[in-house]
Amino acid sequence: MNALELLLNRHSCPRLAEPAPAGEQLDTIFKAGLRAPDHATLTPWEFIVFTGEQRDRLGEILAAAAEARGEAPEAVDKARKAPLRAPMVIAVAAKVKPHDKVPALEQQLSAGCALMAMQMAAQAQGFNGIWRSGWFIFDRSIHDGLGLDEQDQLVGFLYLGTPLVEVRKLPERDPAQFVRYFE
Template sequence: MTALPPLRPRPDAAAFLATRRSRPAKTLAAPAPDSEALLPILTAALRVPDHGKLEPWRLIVLEGAAPTRLARLTGQLGQARGLDPDKLAKAQAMFRDAPLMVAVVAAPVASDKIPDVEQTLSAGALCLGLVNAALAAGWGANWLSGWMALDREWLDAGLDLAPHEWVAGFVVLGTETSAPPDRPRPDLGAKVDWVSA
């Protein structure tokens, strides 16, 4: 077995992680990454924790007419359910206005050893990995969800998902049009406990 080289500090990567900031989807515009630019982003995103090597997720790249179709479906199903018109308009715009969107599909695998919750966490890690890979490549990115991510009728009609699948996140990618201010960050003292015995 070949020994791996020892880990070395990566100040550039540490600085990126210390200052990373999702870009609001409504501030993202065309151009978005084309397939040549997107493939390395997707490749990097797939390097996530995956206990048992089950790969309990998959990606659907939504481009061309797909986001418009999904916006229309969102409007139809949302109206049929009597959803608040303002919230429904926002959900439709999420698809209609996306320069490019990748649906991260949670696809749990039956396993006696790996519980569903660990597989769900892996799908969530993939969402964050996709956002971070896009940001590191110089694109704007945002991880969104909404009622559509778990609505069986929407998932069937919109993405033709299997009955056990659902959407862990809709990741919007594009060109940043304005730099968002940083938001307040958690107080480490309130969120971190140190246990030594």
């Protein structure tokens, strides 16, 4: 599959199993993420990898945050089990650095681009994944549990593995419905 086919057929897969990418495949995924647009070459990203029992530790961090929010016991349990939906979870954080010309939002967008590039690199190698976010990425106790600094911002969790199901083809969209030429 060439790059254009990959982009035009991008899709997420929520049902993932072993094996997860490893070795050279995983290194390629990280290298793709490191090619994201990066104004002023700030490299404002950090990739935190969870596999095996580390996913349980992430689940405990998520569950504690859900409990602190007053979530129902079912939601706390769901948060605890969330990282077990894939053999690998990569938390992607924007490591925001003070800069006169590159505001925090631009650095966060850069980290988001890194996450998508990593997902595409995984898919290009026969793996798949899903970008998960929700309230988890904004919760400061989760940031603290992951060792992030106050100015840092999670942009998502990339769940990776081997697809268990054939993913449904996404509907075709007419670009004319989303494009406007300025007059």
